[in-house]
Amino acid sequence: KAGVTQTPRYLIKTRGQQVTLSCSPISGHRSVSWYQQTPGQGLQFLFEYFSETQRNKGNFPGRFSGRQFSNSRSEMNVSTLELGDSALYLCASRDGGTGELFFGEGSRLTVL
Amino acid sequence: QQPVQSPQAVILREGEDAVINCSSSKALYSVHWYRQKHGEAPIFLMILLKGGEQKGHDKISASFNEKKQQSSLYLTASQLSYSGTYFCGTGQFTSGNTPLVFGKGTRLSVIA
Numbered sequence: 248k249a250g251v252t253q254t255p256r257y258l259i260k261t262r263g264q265q266v267t268l269s270c271s272p273i274s275g276h277r278s279v280s281w282y283q284q285t286p287g288q289g290l291q292f293l294f295e296y297f298s299e300t301q302r303n304k305g306n307f308p309g310r311f312s313g314r315q316f317s318n319s320r321s322e323m324n325v326s327t328l329e330l331g332d333s334a335l336y337l338c339a340s341r342d343g344g345t346g347e348l349f350f351g352e353g354s355r356l357t358v359l
Numbered sequence: 360q361q362p363v364q365s366p367q368a369v370i371l372r373e374g375e376d377a378v379i380n381c382s383s384s385k386a387l388y389s390v391h392w393y394r395q396k397h398g399e400a401p402i403f404l405m406i407l408l409k410g411g412e413q414k415g416h417d418k419i420s421a422s423f424n425e426k427k428q429q430s431s432l433y434l435t436a437s438q439l440s441y442s443g444t445y446f447c448g449t450g451q452f453t454s455g456n457t458p459l460v461f462g463k464g465t466r467l468s469v470i471a
Contacts, residue, residue: 251400290401290448346450348448350401352400
């Protein structure tokens with residue numbers, strides 16, 4: 248079974264630009280969550296999608312948005328990038344039976 | 360609300376034991392434990408549910424005190440491969456509908 252795939256793995260943007268990150272969950276998983284990871288802050292919850300609907304949302308500004316498609320693939324978008332948005336963005340799909348999260352390797356965003 | 364993990368970091372010699380604690384100010388339904396090695400995705404270790412039994416496999420086990428909203432991860436006879444950052448993730452409601460909120464992590468280093 249293929250794991251969670253995130254693209255791109257690395258990207259560099261400048262302040263004010265926007266970025267779109269993509270996540271393909273494990274086949275059969277309908278729940279996809281996004282987390283922001285920065286040194287010293289751990290994993291900060293962004294949002295969760297289930298069957299194309301946003302089910303939960305973390306405490307991030309409206310510049311952070313996401314969506315999920317009918318094949319469960321998900322994208323997140325960050326508009327008007329700020330220096331503080333530099334982070335590793337992790338996507339995780341959830342096994343509906345066990346509740347276990349399977350994480351992708353992440354997209355590392357650097358904002359200059 | 361983000362759970363609090365302690366200690367923030369610990370250094371062990373091979374064969375020594377360690378305990379990592381995770382506490383929340385909110386009533387919990389589930390606690391997940393993950394380990395992340397440098398440059399890799401977090402990997403699931405175990406999940407503990409309210410009313411469930413203490414979990415464990417091999418030399419890693421965990422407990423969940425529902426009344427105190429606390430969980431502890433026990434690593435016995437540590438091995439070099441145990442090095443990494445350990446995260447607890449807490450869920451307030453049934454596992455299918457609650458986002459996991461993670462602590463800031465505990466960095467564990469095992470040395471020979």
